[in-house]
Amino acid sequence: MSTRIINFFESSGLSWLAPFVKLAKGDNPGEQINTIFKSLGIPLVAFALFLFFWDLSASKVNTSLGKLPGPSQVIEQAQGLMAEHQAEKEKELAFYERQEKRNAAKLAKNPDATVKWRDYNGRATYLDQIWTSLYTVFTGFLLASFIAIPIGIICGLNQTVYSALDPLIQIFKPVSPLAWLPIVTMVVSAVYVSDDPMFAKSFVTSAITVTLCCLWPTLINTAVGVGSIDKDLINVSRVLRLNWFQKLTKVVLPSSIPMIFTGLRLSLGVGWMVLIAAEMLAQNPGLGKFVWDEFQNGSSNSLGRIMVAVLTIGFIGFILDRLMLTLQKRVSWDKSAILK
Template sequence: MTPMKSISPVLKKYTPPALAIALFLMAWSFGAKQIETSLGQVPGPAMVLDQARILWQEHVAERQKAREFYERQKDRRAAMLEVNPSATVAAVSYTGKPTYVDQILTSLKTVFMGFVIASLVALPIGIICGLSKTVMRALNPLIQVFKPVSPLAWLPIVTMVVSAVYVTNSAWLPKSFLISAITVSLCSLWATLINTAMGVASVNPDYINVARVLQLSPLKKTFKVLLPATLPLIFTGLRISLGVGWMVLIASEMLAQNPGLGKFIWDEFQNGSSQSLAKIMVAVFTIGLIGFVLDRIMVELQKRVSFERVHA
């Protein structure tokens, strides 16, 4: 019953990662000092942390400016309406440059859109592939060939096709956003498709026998037996898809100039200031952390739908 005994499991759990992180930071700051680039010295942890703070302050300042802009507009409008009550005053939206937080949100929106498109395509096709060996055999070569293609190869094609087909300048669905989202879905849909197909094809034959004995209609069999039974595997697929999508997103945003994290990195690289490398490193950590959070969310969802676990 000594206090050491109660502490030791916690220590055992947290000491190794804490040590590893400390070692990594030390190696990083030591290594960074050794390399001089055309943009100055490679930034160490302290510089990166500094830039993260600056990016956040810029965001706060920009928000403040926007708020002031809208307040001024409101005041001006009230003044105008006082003079002439029938006057129509056009509302002008604030056009400041997107802050780092805005860029993160754009990236999240893009990956979400791509993920939704991918799921909408992959789930039905996956189910059909799982139900019919013939369809599976027919589509398998196409799936195997397209699966390993890099987003960088898809992007020019998607860009040309979207530019040809999608001719609007709508503000809420810009072309660059759509191009990035479609590229993301083209790369990420395969995991969901394959997992769904495998899952449906390998449903426990006992469950199928139950459906047969109850004489369920094909539709009922699919929705009451096959899909619930496949749900854990489908979620594994969705989890992989989201991970792939997030990874692919940065590359496609860079090239499609979608105003997200990818474009942020590209712009900083082109900008070439002495802070650029530090800012890019902030982006690297942001991407990693968000990817980690997205994965945890999917794991939680996956746990919800897995039925083998006992809910004690």
């Protein structure tokens, strides 16, 4: 049983938990304690030092909105945001309960009466903004991946295609999301016209902007990964007379998985940063808009709330990277490879 747990931790990106299981088994306690200290103890000490110096220096920095908030003030603001979320959800629940009672009373008087159901239009809370940003970035990231991986594979297999597309890749790769955003906004406004749109224009604009900036790391790394496949493997596929699809699934993809996932991890990180900037500039719903609104608000709590958002953005970015690493370990043929 313990072996299965250890294997699960090793393959799911939670390898730092494996020494605890081995320690509980009594498997070389000294070595496990040393491993735990290196993988968990040292980072915790470094984080504690970071908090200490942050708290020490924050009180000495005065801004137009007051002193820079320290860790305790940021925690207080985080608790306040959670309380606001809970209060807003209670308002939403009360709204639907009143609506149900009103409609039930109306139907009791007249079973054939027409009842109206309205959606709650309360303000978006901090957690709602987080969900909106996550939903948008994954949409843009998946769109970019579906485009970049096939093109990258074709470029890696065919030098002529790569030579044709390389100038375009090198031109568009360094373009800032702030440059793409006005163009995307105008194009979406002109093309995406509907009386009953499936998605809000702000969502479509942000998702496409993320897609345009996510394409390049995945495309380039996929092309490099496919192009660097051992020629002996290609020759073996020819000797075995594998068709194109068999060659792709049996040789190309398994051999290039590490480079593809390197590109995907880079793309997801780029997409997350791009999204926050796009939301701030275009005032689209999400964490970026939350930061900008708090900055414009100028209250005594604004700096603390912005710091909460900064830490949230960083923590979510870390989790997204770990998720991609876990997925890479799951699909990679080389389970012994050390991935960080």
